[in-house]
Amino acid sequence: MNGYLVTFYTEINQRHKNTPIHEWLLELTRELGFKGATVIQGSEGIDHTGRLHSAHFFELVDQPVQVQLALSEVESEQLFTHLNQEDVRIFYVKTPVQFGTVGNQKGK
Numbered sequence: 001m002n003g004y005l006v007t008f009y010t011e012i013n014q015r016h017k018n019t020p021i022h023e024w025l026l027e028l029t030r031e032l033g034f035k036g037a038t039v040i041q042g043s044e045g046i047d048h049t050g051r052l053h054s055a056h057f058f059e060l061v062d063q064p065v066q067v068q069l070a071l072s073e074v075e076s077e078q079l080f081t082h083l084n085q086e087d088v089r090i091f092y093v094k095t096p097v098q099f100g101t102v103g104n105q106k107g108k
Helices: 023-030 057-062 073-086
Strands: 001-012 037-042 044-046 053-054 066-073 091-098
Touching: 001 023, 001 073, 023 066, 066 073
Parallel strands: none
Antiparallel strands: 001 066, 001 091, 037 066, 044 053
């Protein structure tokens, strides 16, 4: 299937509606019926303003986080329409990809 890999970049302490954005994005993914999302916590990163974020012992609230979703074109449009209606501010990268599943379903 052709679609998009959408990656959101945030920090562990960034919130939307009193919920960490990465958790809010996961819940939104579930509500919209999308079939997959992955949260990746990083040790260090530099944001779009050039500021360093890290997960050092005393700075865990500044830890970088990525949320990745493989979406069809329709799902991508649905997600970004919803995000614009929510008026949430979050940096993202949207890359065209081909995705799918290989192997058989034996044993499931």
